[in-house]
Amino acid sequence: MTVSTISTDQSAVRELREFPGLEDIAIVYPDDPGYDEARIAWNLAIDQRPAAVASPTNACEVVRIVRAARILGLQVAPQSTGHNAGPLAAQSLDDVIILRTGALDExxxxxxxxxxxxxxxxxxxxxxxxxxxxxxxxxxxxxxxxxxxxxxxxxxxxxxxxxxxxxxxxxxxxxxxxxxxxxxxxxxxxxxxxxxxxxxxxxxxxxxxxxxxxxxxFSTAYAGLMMWDISEAPRVLDAWRRWAPDAPDEVTTSLRIMRIPPIPEVPEPVRGRSIVVIDGAVLADDDQAARIIEPLRALGPEMDTFGRMPSEVLVHLHMDPEEPGPGHVTSTMLRTLDDAAAAALLEAVGPGVETPLMIVELRQLGGAVGRPHEGGGVLSHLDGEFALVCGGMAPTPEFASVVAAAGAQVVERMSPWTNGRNYLNFAEDPTDVRAGYPEDAWLRLATIRSAVDPDGVLVANHRIPRLYEHGEATG
Ligand SMILES: Cc1cc2nc3c(=O)[nH]c(=O)nc-3n(C[C@H](O)[C@H](O)[C@H](O)COP(=O)(O)OP(=O)(O)OC[C@H]3O[C@@H](n4cnc5c(N)ncnc54)[C@H](O)[C@@H]3O)c2cc1C
Missing domain, CATH: 3.30.465.10 (Uridine Diphospho-n-acetylenolpyruvylglucosamine Reductase; domain 3)
Known part of the structure; x- marks a missing residue:
């Protein structure tokens, strides 16, 4: 196979249109009527403008697209939904075919x-x-x-x-x-x-x-949410952060400080309110599960829906948006949330603070998340006690900048308690990808990438370079 180096002009894209073997694959180009619809990411704040959008229906078609791209010096970016399209769209996609995997739906x-x-x-x-x-x-x-x-x-x-x-x-x-x-x-x-x-x-x-x-x-878990007014945030956060690190492995929770907009789509009890929510699931029988979350119940939530829940219902528990929308997220990993860290977080986003961040979320880590998994892959566990995620709606680029700046401020404020690591699933801006992995894994990742993608055809949102890609052994 003759392989070009990565193209920098549009001649390769023109050749792609005529490339033998691609005729029956759905590929949309910028001057096609369906281009704007095809290039939309789930996160509507992201404006991605690739050289083409391909929608293969089986693995053979994927092979043909990748081989054509390789020969022509183009690149291919896999994308399932575009939930994390931000880091991809931050680079030029002039020579990149976005490969939508939605039709691979078995x-x-x-x-x-x-x-x-x-x-x-x-x-x-x-x-x-x-x-x-x-x-x-x-x-x-x-x-x-x-x-x-x-x-x-x-x-x-x-x-x-x-x-x-x-x-x-x-x-x-x-x-x-x-x-x-x-x-x-x-x-x-x-x-x-x-x-x-x-x-x-x-x-x-x-x-x-x-x-x-x-x-x-199992087909059910003991799951639900508890809610308090934001004025209770100091008390609730204090109790939760002390309880969470050593809580039994059976339980996984999140704590959110939420500022809910006063819009009709939101149910009456929370519309326009600022609240604290703890939600999660316990894999134990009802009695044991109730005992495990008793310290949270003792905080007297105004709403408590914890109880036996089928997994098909549990998947909706967090009330994450179920349709595409524009948003921006900033995140970091906290090694601990001690008294000073909790005070800093409340100063930044607690009661009485004006912020465009609709959600400031702490995910409880530890338990099996904190332990290396025997025979696991490069990321079999996460260090740190909590993942911190700050997010807001970003209906316009100006709004996105305001939300991004507010998120960055919170992350900066919490920097004395971060552990220098990144959980890349929660990183929606270009970031230090290396911080997503154990230090000793980077060279091995680069070596494997070089072996399976010698010409750098693939473009991930969070890029692991090939060996010597930037003139250094590990990029
Ligand atoms: C509302 C919301 C809730 C979330 N909740 C959680 C959560 O609870 N836990 C958690 O861990 N993460 C969560 N995330 C983060 C989520 O896991 C990441 O954004 C993830 O990358 C999304 O994958 P995607 O395929 O939907 O997005 P995409 O933007 O389509 O994909 C992201 C990247 O994944 C790779 N990729 C996707 N599909 C393929 C494929 N078929 N082959 C090869 N590479 C592929 C590509 O590199 C791509 O750039 C959440 C994100 C959002 C926006």
Whole structure:
């Protein structure tokens, strides 16, 4: 195969239109009428303008697109939904084909093996429902329409994580098309380096056409939310942050300080209010679960919905937006949240503070999330006691800048308590990707990327460079 270096003019894109073997694949170009619709990311604040948008319907078509791109010196960026399109769109996409995986939509549950196989474009809700039909649960996150591939390749932190670990640890096999245009199946005994790299290394190593992961033998959990007025934030935060790090593994929660807009779509009890919400799930029987969350109940919430909940309902628990919308998120990892850290956070976003941040969220880490997973991939656990996420609506670029600045201020204010690490699933701006991984993993990731994508055809949102890509051994 003759391979060009990455193109810098539009002649390669022109050649792509005529490239033999691509005629029957849905590919949309900037001057096609459907281009603006095809290029929309789930996050509507992101304006991505690629050289083309391809929507393959099977792995063979993915192979053909990648091989054509490689020959022509173009690049290919896999994208399932565009929940995390920000870092991708921050670079020039003039030579980049965005490959939408939405049509790779198979879902197959194997109740005997207790595994679920999904296509590379499937989002969580239908997979949760399909597993539930067999009395099984899968390790989804807080949003029904996040792509399983993007979420899992980035680690995957959900309501069962402190019990069952990050979602990447439950991956059994991944089928993907490498940057060299090769279709491979990686698992614990085949392409083991690649299997290690994809479990946390994001879309840098291949375009996932299907993945198989473990499903677990339960169909309900003790789950719900508790709510207080924001004036209670100091008391509630104080109790929760003391309880969370050593809470039993069975429980995973989040604490949010929320400023709800006064819009009709929001239910009356919370419309226009500022509140504190703790939600989460406990994998235990009702009595044990109630005992585990008793310290939170003792804080006297004005609303408490905790109780037995089927997994198909639990996936909606966090009330994340279920349709595309414009937003901006800033995040960091906290090694601890001691008295001074809690005071700093409340000074920044607590009662009486004016801020455009609708949500300031702390995710409870620790438990199985905090422990390396035997035989796991590059990201089998997370260091730190909490992940901090600040977000707001970004209906205009000006609004996005205001929300981004407010988020950055909070992260800066909390910097004495951060641990220098990044959880890249929560990083929606270009960021220090290296901080997403253990120090000793970087060279190995770069080596594996060089092997499977020697010409740098793939473009992930969070890029792991190839060896010597920037003239240095590890980029
Ligand atoms: C509302 C909301 C809630 C969230 N909740 C959680 C949560 O609870 N836990 C958590 O861990 N994260 C959560 N996230 C973060 C989410 O996991 C990341 O944004 C993730 O990258 C989204 O994947 P996606 O495929 O939907 O997005 P995309 O923007 O489509 O993909 C992000 C990146 O993943 C890679 N990728 C996607 N699909 C493929 C594929 N088929 N093959 C190869 N690479 C691929 C690409 O590099 C791509 O740039 C949330 C995000 C949002 C916006």
């Amino acid at each position: 879902i197959r549950v194997d109740p005997e093996r207790k595994t679920v196989r999904v296509g590379g474009g499937v989002v969580w809700k239908p997979a949760v429902d399909a597993a539930a039909a067999h009395g099984l649960s899968v390790l989804h996150g807080s949003a029904v329409d996040v792509g399983i591939a993007g979420y899992t390749l980035g680690g995957g932190l959900g309501w069962y994580s402190r019990s069952l670990g990050m979602a990447a640890n439950s991956l059994v096999a991944v089928e993907l098309v490498t940057g060299a245009g090769e279709f491979l199946r990686a698992d614990a005994t085949h392409h083991t380096d690649l299997f290690w790299a994809v479990r946390g290394g994001g879309g840098n190593f291949g375009i996932v056409t299907a993945m198989e992961f473990r499903a677990y033998d």
